[in-house]
Amino acid sequence: MDFSSWINTSLDLNINPPRVYEEVIKKEVGTNFFSLGMRMSSTKEESSNDLVEELKRVSAENKKLTEMLTDMCDSYNTLRSNLVDYMRKNSEKDQHNLSFKKRKPESSNNNNSNPMVVNNGNSQGSSTDEESCKKRREESIKSKISRVYVKTEGSDTSLIVKDGYQWRKYGQKVTRDNPSPRAYFKCSFAPSCPVKKKVQRSVEDQSILVATYEGEHNHPHPSQMEATSGSSRCMTLNSASCNSFAPTDALELTKSKSSNGSKNVNPKIVTPEVPQTLVEQMANSLTKDPNFRAALISAISGRALHKN
């Protein structure tokens, strides 16, 4: 699948203001200045009125552009979430098949050949409805596992992966396959949030932290909630992202330590299994980040006004 097209669509859209708009401004402002020059004799009041008028017009255009930009982002996010849903459904099918191969032969009861399908009254066998529901939930959570690799400083021995969410550590264990301890975290931002996170250093490279996320957050990203509390439009955008790990993963790029050399300025997040997902997440977080959008808007308006 070609994820690059998504990025191009959104970033080009945001970075390059429509040429038509530039020309309109150039023309209008130029005309205005020309007319101003021709009317040197007119009063200062008139010229300042013209300028104010022009400013108003530019502001209105700016507003329009901002709305266009937001709408585009909306459309992009809707498309993206649809695609992610579609891909998830496909992967669920695959994982379901795989997990059933791994399951104990107990499943030979065959009281429910598909855990993702609602049990239609088949209450016979060793599994009760409750159990099958529990299994379905577990399967569902398992199917939403993502892994994030974070490069850290060699001296940094903490098992903390900053992703913007609030985590409560509830356990630490040394596993057999890895001498470094594994830390267990639960999302503490919302009491009902089922997301868990396991963090452990990589066996191959101790400077790499491997964070494994299980489940989906049932709340928006905390930082986005703060940043967008005054904008209903942005809340809409955020709601599109709150069910994915995109902010989590992508934020690693922006919130990482930058105290040391170039190697650690941008700790590497590598998802070897699904690198396209990382690309998607980066683009996604950029286009949804209200700060980025605000900066973009001011840059565009600044550029337009700079023509004056």
Added chain:
DNA sequence: CGTCTTTGACCTGCGC
């Protein structure tokens, strides 16, 4: 004093 972290105990699933 409330929140968070630590850490040993306990639980659960799985293989033998």
Added chain:
DNA sequence: GCGCAGGTCAAAGACG
């Protein structure tokens, strides 16, 4: 049934 390993709980301590 037993032992092992991974995951979770919860009391105690640290910290702001």
